[in-house]
Amino acid sequence: MIKNKVLAITVIIILMASSLVIITSLNTPETMHAASPTFNSASAYKYTNENFPISVNKTKPGYYNYTINILMGAKNDTGLSPLSYHNFQKNSGNFTTKIRAPSKEENLYVFIRETAMNPKNKLTTIYSTETTYNISNPVTFNATIKTSSAPANNITVYFSVNGHSMGSSYISRIKANSSYNDNITVPGALVPRGKDLLNITTNNPSVTAPKATYFYYGHPPNYDWVYYISAAAIAFAIFIILVSGKRNTVKAPKWKRQKKTKKPKNNTK
Secondary structure, eight states: OHHHHHHHHHHHHHHHHHHHHHHHHHHSOOBOOOOOOOSSSGGGEEETTOEEEEEEEOOOTTOEEEEEEEEEEESSOTTOBOSEEEEEEESSSEEEEEEEOOSSSEEEEEEEEEEEEOTTSOEEEEEEEEEEEEEEOEEEEEEEEEOOSSOEEEEEEEEEETTEEEEEEEEEEEOTTOEEEEEEEEEGGGSOSEEEEEEEEESOTTSBOOOOEEEEESOOOOOHHHHHHHHHHHHHHHHHHHHHHSOOOOOOOHHHHHHHHOOOOOOOO
């Protein structure tokens, strides 16, 4: 009985200590960074339905009749436009076309081939590449900046998360004593999941930017299951203590009680 009580009390103490550790961890700032990117640069990250340019500049002296072919594909090409791009017999190797990313989170594969006629009138491939873009959902950062008694011109607003640049925006002019709502949109894959610090600065000291602020990207961790298990285990431990503390009230068999109360016979002989 004593062993059962000691065991139950030990279980309660362990569970209470575990709960305190979990509660402390919930109140401690944390940042869970995304996995290391497998892409060469931030430019390889795009957000869903983003319109972005693809440019090729490969002009060579003496070459003419430039031709470019761009083929694009994705597992789900919904929203992707165009699926292919062709431009023939151009006088230079400078090409630019707009691409609209798919509307689903996935990888976008792009194949580019540029050819031209060389000085010997022979068709030659002068550029060929395969590029993969990471497509993720967009994240928008907003900032309200304010001017003083004087107007501000040529303002660049810089957005950073945890000290890493997320991008910038340009504002040509803001009137005096005015507020301006600015924002940028970036691919979600570039934003670390967890608790992050957003910092906004400008290139103009007379423009007031908002203070740095924390935000949480992604779904906060849910530890409700820990509390449910702890409550059930504590209830079970209390039950063990109560049961072990009761006296044994089971009566002895009738024949055994009769044997104990039976008086010895008197020998009158």
